[in-house]
Amino acid sequence: MTETIRLGDVVTVERGTTYKSALLGQPGPVLLGLGTIQRHGGFRSDSLRTYGGESPEKLLVRPGQLYASLKDVTQTADLLGAVAMVPAGGPTGRLTQDTVRLDLKSSAVDVEYLYWILRTQQYREYCRSHATGTTTMGLPRDDFFAFEFPAPTTPRRVLVDLLGALDDKIAANAKAVRLLLDLADAHFASAVRKANFEHLTFKDVADVGGGGTPRTNIEEYWGGDIAWATPTDVTALAAPYLKRTSRMITGEGFSACASALYPAGSILMTSRATIGAFAIAQVPTAVNQGFIVVNAKEARHQWWLFHEMKSRVQEFLSFANGATFPELPRGRFKDLKVRLTSQERMDSFGDLVGTTHAAAATITAESERLAATRDEVLPLLMSSNVRVRDAVNSLEGAL
Structure with a gap:
């Protein structure tokens, strides 16, 4: 029989507080609101903004720590219960009124294992099934803590390592795409000076x-x-x-x-x-x-x-x-x-930037395929009889 763990037995939560919008953009930690969590989970870095207001230690989330949303403002509830991890080398963040930090209080699981458990479709469906509210969806804290999941085993830890490697590749691709997009913007900034x-x-x-x-x-x-x-x-x-x-x-x-x-x-x-x-x-x-x-x-x-x-x-x-x-x-x-500007300059710009965007689109498509593979494999973490061979076979060829 598979040993299970109740979420409330291994984590506590620290809820964030409101902030003053007038202090956005000033030096300080980045705000970790709903916009920094991808739909269904994962860290989103494309719209980070710093905050120069009060940010006590209890509200900070450092690289390697988890935070989550226990609310969503859409009926799809894609963000309800969604979890993110501040990446290694990433900025220190500050919780908002919409997010909570997850702090481990037991050695029964580690951060990486818990992160991937909370990315599974089974957990996402659990959150939706326990949602409350109409305009704003909420996940009651007691229901959040009541979620049960399988205890770590060697096959599951292998699967977590493989999922982490897959996410690292997706993150590297995202960095390459950002560089290509910045390059395209720089080419336009140069060309438009003569327009x-x-x-x-x-x-x-x-x-x-x-x-x-x-x-x-x-x-x-x-x-x-x-x-x-x-x-x-x-x-x-x-x-x-x-x-x-x-x-x-x-x-x-x-x-x-x-x-x-x-x-x-x-x-x-x-x-x-x-x-x-x-x-x-x-x-x-x-x-x-x-x-x-x-x-x-x-x-x-x-x-x-x-x-x-x-x-x-x-x-x-x-x-x-x-x-x-x-x-x-x-x-x-x-x-x-x-x-x-001149036809010649615009034609030259189109040729150059078109190639840049084509490369970025190709890398983006690869990341989408990798993400689809990841999402197909994730349910194995909740399986009662996952084996190492299952984990390796599922990701063979993806990395």
Whole structure:
């Protein structure tokens, strides 16, 4: 019979506190809020912000320590109970009112083993099944502590080591992608110095479109093979390459949707609530009403427009309106003038940066495959009879 451990017998939690937004960006630890945890778990470093306010020791999370979210503001509950580990060599963080630090109080498990247990699908489903609330989802502390999992064994420790190696490869890939994206941005910053605002606008140089949502209560519209993007699909990306969407629509759903089927390579910019998150569609994609979609009339200028748009997000925000949430009107966007330089310079830029983005997209796709392998293997940790051979076979060829 498999020995089990109750989570509350091996960990305690330290809850974070609120912070003063006026002190964001000042020297201090980084804030570890919901935005620093990936959906379903894992550390997210692309939006870290330092905090110069009060940060007592009890609120700090140091490299190698775990923290989690016991709440979520979405009905999908992807962040409910989700855990992250501050990476080795990473910054010291400060908890917020939305996160808790997990402190071991028993030698029955180590940090790495607990981290991967809390990344399993079984744990994620447990959190969803014990969620409370409607608008904001919560995981009661007693239910969190009541979760039971198998005690460590040699096969499970081998599996944890292999999962760690897999995550290290994904992290190395993420670093390489960030360097490539920074390089592309640097090339644009250099090229745009010789550009000027011409009389041409976005509608003059590009086809600009939007999208819509099929009726959600018609079952025949959903679960098809057509990608249908929402802003959440884009904001969840680690790199701006959208290959799949969380929801798919059928041909009937597409016919009832006020969206074109935009070709691969289209620029998707979120324009409602969150303004200025970007993705390049990797497959033909329809979108909901939260996007402005851009395709250069001269395809060789697509990368120029992508970086031009990215560099002007603050300007776009200044044109946003809306009582409930900010929205950048598509008509206003179309009328904005575009910075252009000589055809030769823009063509040269497109060739150079296109190659850079192609390399970044390839690495991103590899990381997605590695993550899929990891997610397929994770349930073995909760299996009652996992063997070393099972663990090794499951990851063979992935590393």
